[in-house]
Amino acid sequence: MKTWLYIIFLFGGNFLLAQVRFTVEVPKQDLEVGQQFQITYRMNRQGSSFEPPSFSGFIYEGGPVTGINSSIGTNGATITFSYTYYLKAATPGKFPLEPAYAKISGKLYRTEAKEITVVEPKQISTGGKDDQLFLKSY
Numbered sequence: 001m002k003t004w005l006y007i008i009f010l011f012g013g014n015f016l017l018a019q020v021r022f023t024v025e026v027p028k029q030d031l032e033v034g035q036q037f038q039i040t041y042r043m044n045r046q047g048s049s050f051e052p053p054s055f056s057g058f059i060y061e062g063g064p065v066t067g068i069n070s071s072i073g074t075n076g077a078t079i080t081f082s083y084t085y086y087l088k089a090a091t092p093g094k095f096p097l098e099p100a101y102a103k104i105s106g107k108l109y110r111t112e113a114k115e116i117t118v119v120e121p122k123q124i125s126t127g128g129k130d131d132q133l134f135l136k137s138y
Contacts, residue, residue, distance in 0.1 A: 020043070020044065020045050020104050020105065020107075020109060021042070021043065021044045022041070022042070022043045022047070022100075022102060022104065022109040022110070022111055023041070023042050023043075023111060024039065024040070024041050024042075024097070024099075024100060024111040024112070024114060025039065025040045025041075025042070026039055026097060026114045026116055027116065030117045030118070030119050031089040031116065031117070031118045031119070032089065032118070032119055032120070032121045032122065033089050033090065033091060033092055033118060033119070033120060033121055034088065034089065034121060035088065035089050036061055036086060036087070036088045037086075037087060037088075037089065038063075038084050038085065038086050038087070039055075039084070039085050039087065039097070040082055040083070040084045040085075041082065041083045041084075041100050041102075041111060042080050042081070042082045043080070043081050043082075043102060043104060043109075044078065044079065044080055044081075045079075045081070045104045045105060046081055046104075047081065047102035047103055047104040047109070048102070048103045048104075049101070049102065049103040050083060050100070050101070050102045051100060051101045051102070052064070052083065052085065052100045053097060053098035053099065053100055054098065055085065055087055055097075056095075057090065057091070057093070057095035057118075058087040058088060058089060058090055058095065058116075059087060059088040059089075059090050060085070060086075060087060061086040061087055061088050062085070062086040063083070063084055063085035063086050064083040064084060064085055065083070065084045065085075065086075066081070066082065066083055066084075067081070067082040067084070068080070068081055068082075069082070089116075089118040090118075091118065092118050092119055092120050093117075093118055094115055094116070094117050094118075095115065095116050095117075095118065096113060096114075096115055097113060097114040097115065097116055098113055099111045099112065099113050
């Protein structure tokens, strides 16, 4: 019995005492119109009543895809719960990403608001007069 208590304290103790983290990951670079991207929300405790933002200004492609990742290291056990959404950039501009909300251990948490920049697609040369290539066969 003492062995089980020790194992629970060793692996679960750090998890129970850890601060709640609730974060959002967005693309770091500017997006092009029509480009698909993902937004991932991560929390280090299981939450209830997860509410994503409306994703206005973007085309919803899919999600949420939920995931659970656990690891055991020298600092104890960690567990991460994630929600991933797939979106597509619709029009150029700067779009605010409002916070998401989740109730974790009876308390309401929110992610920070972000801004996503969408630009026009880069023009690809269509073979104008300066792009001509001549081959000579022998």
